[in-house]
Amino acid sequence: MRILVTNDDGIFSPGIKALGLAMRALGEVYVVAPDVEQSAVGHGITVRRPLRFKHTASAGFGEIPAYRVDGTPADCVVLGVHLLGRPDLLVSGINIGVNLGLDLTHSGTVAAALEGTSLGIPSIAFSLDTSGEELNFEEAARFAVAIARFVAERGLPQGTLLNVNFPPRPRGVRVTRLSTHHYEDTVVERLDPEGRPYYWIAGQPVGEEEEGTDLWAVRQGYVSVTPVSLDFTDYGFKARLEALLQDHPLPLP
Amino acid sequence: MRILVTNDDGIFSPGIKALGLAMRALGEVYVVAPDVEQSAVGHGITVRRPLRFKHTASAGFGEIPAYRVDGTPADCVVLGVHLLGRPDLLVSGINIGVNLGLDLTHSGTVAAALEGTSLGIPSIAFSLDTSGEELNFEEAARFAVAIARFVAERGLPQGTLLNVNFPPRPRGVRVTRLSTHHYEDTVVERLDPEGRPYYWIAGQPVGEEEEGTDLWAVRQGYVSVTPVSLDFTDYGFKARLEALLQDHPLPLP
Numbered sequence: 001m002r003i004l005v006t007n008d009d010g011i012f013s014p015g016i017k018a019l020g021l022a023m024r025a026l027g028e029v030y031v032v033a034p035d036v037e038q039s040a041v042g043h044g045i046t047v048r049r050p051l052r053f054k055h056t057a058s059a060g061f062g063e064i065p066a067y068r069v070d071g072t073p074a075d076c077v078v079l080g081v082h083l084l085g086r087p088d089l090l091v092s093g094i095n096i097g098v099n100l101g102l103d104l105t106h107s108g109t110v111a112a113a114l115e116g117t118s119l120g121i122p123s124i125a126f127s128l129d130t131s132g133e134e135l136n137f138e139e140a141a142r143f144a145v146a147i148a149r150f151v152a153e154r155g156l157p158q159g160t161l162l163n164v165n166f167p168p169r170p171r172g173v174r175v176t177r178l179s180t181h182h183y184e185d186t187v188v189e190r191l192d193p194e195g196r197p198y199y200w201i202a203g204q205p206v207g208e209e210e211e212g213t214d215l216w217a218v219r220q221g222y223v224s225v226t227p228v229s230l231d232f233t234d235y236g237f238k239a240r241l242e243a244l245l246q247d248h249p250l251p252l253p
Numbered sequence: 254m255r256i257l258v259t260n261d262d263g264i265f266s267p268g269i270k271a272l273g274l275a276m277r278a279l280g281e282v283y284v285v286a287p288d289v290e291q292s293a294v295g296h297g298i299t300v301r302r303p304l305r306f307k308h309t310a311s312a313g314f315g316e317i318p319a320y321r322v323d324g325t326p327a328d329c330v331v332l333g334v335h336l337l338g339r340p341d342l343l344v345s346g347i348n349i350g351v352n353l354g355l356d357l358t359h360s361g362t363v364a365a366a367l368e369g370t371s372l373g374i375p376s377i378a379f380s381l382d383t384s385g386e387e388l389n390f391e392e393a394a395r396f397a398v399a400i401a402r403f404v405a406e407r408g409l410p411q412g413t414l415l416n417v418n419f420p421p422r423p424r425g426v427r428v429t430r431l432s433t434h435h436y437e438d439t440v441v442e443r444l445d446p447e448g449r450p451y452y453w454i455a456g457q458p459v460g461e462e463e464e465g466t467d468l469w470a471v472r473q474g475y476v477s478v479t480p481v482s483l484d485f486t487d488y489g490f491k492a493r494l495e496a497l498l499q500d501h502p503l504p505l506p
Binding site: 044100108143175232233236241242 | 478487
């Protein structure tokens with residue numbers, strides 16, 4: 001089995017090193033990751049400028065082929081698949097910090113798994129709650145191998161990925177739904193040396209800790225495993241909207 | 254009513270100009286958009302560097318307050334809401350080219366609407382099929398006003414946005430589900446003047462034209478209106494995965 005390992009914290013992150021080395025237990029590993037941290041760059045594919053793809057012996061992967069790309073996590077997946085061959089499994093992470101709820105619309109870690117999924121490759125995103133610091137990346141990576149083995153043996157439905165979050169001190173596993181976890185953005189204004197304003201976006205995590213959600217699971221000390229679909233259609237509202245538009249047609253051609 | 258207008262093609266795009274000017278029919282408009290094209294940057298929020306927020310009289314919006322940001326579409330939404338106040342409605346576009354199916358995982362146009370939705374603001378993304386060139390942005394913007402009025406009067410469910418695509422020659426409206434439309438990526442290798450390789454990602458649009466999907470609707474000449482949910486959980490597979498993991502527990506703590 002061939003396993004493509006990527007992330008969004010960059011190829012020199014301890015999270016991807018632990019994940020890449022641990023995945024050798026399952027098969028042949030290759031690493032393609034951004035050259036610098038790409039947190040919150042989201043799902044972009046770089047099409048307006050060319051990309052470099054460079055072997056990176058210094059990242060500490062030993063005999064594992066490891067390449068860095070001056071682009072996004074999704075770029076790494078596209079280049080990795082085209083230049084090194086299609087993997088049987090894609091794993092992304094281990095991210096420094098959780099990716100829960102509405103974080104998924106921003107997360108580069110999950111973006112790589114979305115890209116893999118849209119290419120038809122079974123894909124898993126792994127993130128670690130590093131606020132407590134009880135679990136290290138090597139321990140988390142051992143759990144990641146167990147989950148990856150499960151996926152390799154049983155597969156995933158077409159168009160579905162797994163988003164996995166590790167709590168600081170795991171006491172079990174829960175299959176979860178996404179929460180409303182997100183960052184309440186604030187904007188901080190500063191003045192540059194010439195007196196002109198500039199702005200920092202900063203966020204505080206907020207969200208309902210409802211039972212059964214990913215946020216609830218991680219807070220309760222469970223490894224959260226959320227199946228995520230590429231089909232973002234809101235089927236419930238779709239039916240209502242059809243009925244509404246039947247009764248109140250839009251004044252369009 | 255206050256309407257925030259944004260996009261991902263940049264503040265100087267003809268699509269946002271047509272949309273912003275047309276939206277005056279519904280209320281007080283303000284424009285906050287990227288300073289340069291941000292296509293396929295996806296859903297990123299810029300938190301590792303500060304941002305500028307500059308009044309941009311030269312974008313052709315006349316009396317409408319118009320600001321450019323050196324960041325992503327989602328950055329524009331966050332800064333616009335914080336610095337100019339919360340809108341009653343957010344519209345993003347009109348994008349040059351469709352945003353269908355799996356494009357949504359990359360689209361900056363949709364990313365802005367996702368950001369608005371996660372802030373609790375009713376949000377709509379508009380894109381125009383420019384391959385045929387029969388419909389101009391001013392015509393598309395008139396249809397956009399009709400759809401925005403419908404949303405302003407009836408609201409949207411919490412956590413749901415509308416993704417709207419205009420065909421070259423509209424002959425009606427269809428409420429649709431997302432297709433499997435995406436870009437089959439290819440990687441083109443070139444050599445720089447010193448003989449070192451670099452890579453372009455290029456893509457060809459592919460996808461099943463199944464009846465009822467956004468791709469089908471646009472190909473058939475209908476305005477496609479897709480309700481999109483922020484909750485990406487795959488509930489169908491979630492139940493199966495729970496049963497599977499009950500029978501085959503993962504070897505985790």
